[in-house]
Amino acid sequence: MECGGIARGLRWRIALVAGAAIAAVVPVPQAVVERLYSEGLYPSVQRMLTTTSNFTRLPILDLLIVLVVAGFLALAWRDLRSRQPWPLTLVRIAVRALVVGSGAYLAFVIAWGLNYRRIPLIEALPYEPRRVTADSAQRAAALAVEQVNALHDGAHASGFPSGDEIDGRLADGLRRAVGDIGRGASIVPARPKTTALDWYFRRAGVDGMTDPFFLETLVATDVLPFERPFVVLHEWSHLAGFADEGDANFVAWLACLRSTPSVQYSGWLFLYSQIAQSIGRDASVAIAKQLAPGPRADLQAIRDRFVRHVSPRVAAVGWRAYDAYLKANRVEAGTNSYAQVVRLALGVRLPSGAPAFPAPQ
Secondary structure (H helix, E strand, O other): OHHHHHHHHHHHHHHHHHHHHHHHHOOOOHHHHHHHHHHHHHHHHHHHHHHHHOOOOOOHHHHHHHHHHHHHHHHHHHHHHOOOOHHHHHHHHHHHHHHHHHHHHHHHHHHOHHHHHOOOHHHHOOEOHHHOOHHHHHHHHHHHHHHHHHHHHHHHHHOOOOOOOOOHHHHHHHHHHHHHHOOOOOOOOOOEEOOOOHHHHHHHOOOEEEOOOOOOEEEOOOOOOOOHHHHHHHHHHHHOOOOOHHHHHHHHHHHHHOOOHHHHHHHHHHHHHHHHOOOOHHHHHHHHOOOOHHHHHHHHHHHHHHHHHOOHHHHHHHHHHHHHHHHHOOOOOHHHHHHHHHHHHHHEEOOOOOEOOOOOO
């Protein structure tokens, strides 16, 4: 009986590791992922997991990390204190790590990670590369400046969505944006939460994160009020199945434009920053001179936040690791995918035929 139990335990461990390996390396056509997972299974999984995790203000991911790490260390300590030969003990610990990692990877793929393999927006929507030029980017930057200048006073006067509650105005903006691009089902918005990883977030310059296991939204505590609407919508775009960072930025920006003036301000301020980084120093400096004192002060506050909190060493290590993670999940551009939002905003047309970027008045 004991031998049978050991054999069964060995078989399920082998099956778990093999299943993770197959999930990692076997190619699945993007159209299949889109139809069966992103537009099929995933929306039901998202609604179930996020509804459950919304019952508590505490991130379930934090609890999961503590339990897994504590359990693993306790079992490793037990193995080290046993009288078995050291090589066998080390092999046992390594095998356990492989099994736990395989289980975590399979849970990640099923709960959210397979969205990395869906059809990217630049292929799913009508995209016109000829519209993405240096001149069009400069015109777009100028329009973004006009928008933040016009929206600043009203946005600050009316205030920004509160930090730790689900704001219906944000949710409505996201629903309208996803509907306008013709992709994705309605989602259950996640309550923005503060995580025990917050120290790392602030030191690494990470504004937010989507928990890929319980589909929670985690936001850094130092994110400024006028940044927060876009950050939350970016993470909710991930919840809507847009795993690629550029796609999530684009959907979040569209959602901002379909919400209240204060949320629009957050979206335009983000897009201005992204375009300004892509048009060259001279053009960027010239357009920045058109900023009104209010938006200029807000952008300076963002820079000051980074200088005050971000550790260049921690940020460099963290972003290299994240770059490797994205590439391992078939995002060839890695962390450079964040900047894809500029190409999408300038070059994409919505299914209705309207350009994503509004024409200057």
